[in-house]
Amino acid sequence: MLNLWGGLQCHISLVKQTQTLIREELNVTRKNIGVRMTNEERYKDYMLRGLLTSKELYMDEHPSVEVKETIAKTFMGQFNIEVDDYNDYRETYSDIPYIKSKFTKNREEGFSDIVTFYNWYKKQPQVCGYCGISQGELRELFTKDENKKLPLNGAKKRSSGTLEIERIDSSENEYNEKNCILACPLCNNAKSNLIDEDKWRELFVPGMRKYYESLLGRNLKNLKS
Numbered sequence: 001m002l003n004l005w006g007g008l009q010c011h012i013s014l015v016k017q018t019q020t021l022i023r024e025e026l027n028v029t030r031k032n033i034g035v036r037m038t039n040e041e042r043y044k045d046y047m048l049r050g051l052l053t054s055k056e057l058y059m060d061e062h063p064s065v066e067v068k069e070t071i072a073k074t075f076m077g078q079f080n081i082e083v084d085d086y087n088d089y090r091e092t093y094s095d096i097p098y099i100k101s102k103f104t105k106n107r108e109e110g111f112s113d114i115v116t117f118y119n120w121y122k123k124q125p126q127v128c129g130y131c132g133i134s135q136g137e138l139r140e141l142f143t144k145d146e147n148k149k150l151p152l153n154g155a156k157k158r159s160s161g162t163l164e165i166e167r168i169d170s171s172e173n174e175y176n177e178k179n180c181i182l183a184c185p186l187c188n189n190a191k192s193n194l195i196d197e198d199k200w201r202e203l204f205v206p207g208m209r210k211y212y213e214s215l216l217g218r219n220l221k222n223l224k225s
């Protein structure tokens with residue numbers, strides 16, 4: 001019994017030592033990254049990790065810094081960033097809050113972290129990965145003015161026409177870089193988990209393209225789906 005207890009204590013102490021080592025290693029890595037980061041990269045990183053929108057998170061990262069007035073001013077002061085540059089970064093990464101809002105719990109599992117997810121999202125062409133309609137063409141159909149074609153009868157659901165994140169193989173049930181593409185609301189909704197990718201492309205995509213072309217009154221910009 002004593003041996004068992006001793007063994008357990010030893011095991012716990014080993015786990016603690018390992019945890020400390022990992023933590024130290026992480027801090028070193030983070031510091032190294034910190035040295036190499038440009039201010040623009042730092043802005044992107046801080047925004048993605050929510051540091052510029054939460055005083056608590058910012059102070060966690062910089063325990064010795066007192067956040068005065070606003071986090072933005074503290075950040076600019078700390079890293080000698082000019083207001084104009086800061087505003088440029090803000091504009092460049094203005095899509096971060098929107099893309100972050102798409103990073104739901106089940107996507108977190110497959111994409112592991114927000115930086116991977118954001119970089120993946122930004123690399124995606126702004127077209128439906130099935131029928132090829134572009135985000136711009138979708139906006140025309142889902143416009144807020146009198147030219148609005150979709151949704152039918154002015155319904156509110158899916159009223160923005162934004163490209164959605166779609167799992168190509170929904171039986172895999174996983175959101176990750178390989179299994180995801182952007183898709184229009186119609187392809188995403190209609191394919192659902194009832195039709196597989198090959199059959200969708202072969203049998204339904206040509207019809208989807210025709211439908212969109214009839215609503216737009218012209219051919220889709222993308223010649224192929």
Ligand SMILES: [Zn+2]
Nearest residue numbers: 128131184187
């Ligand atoms: Zn589509």
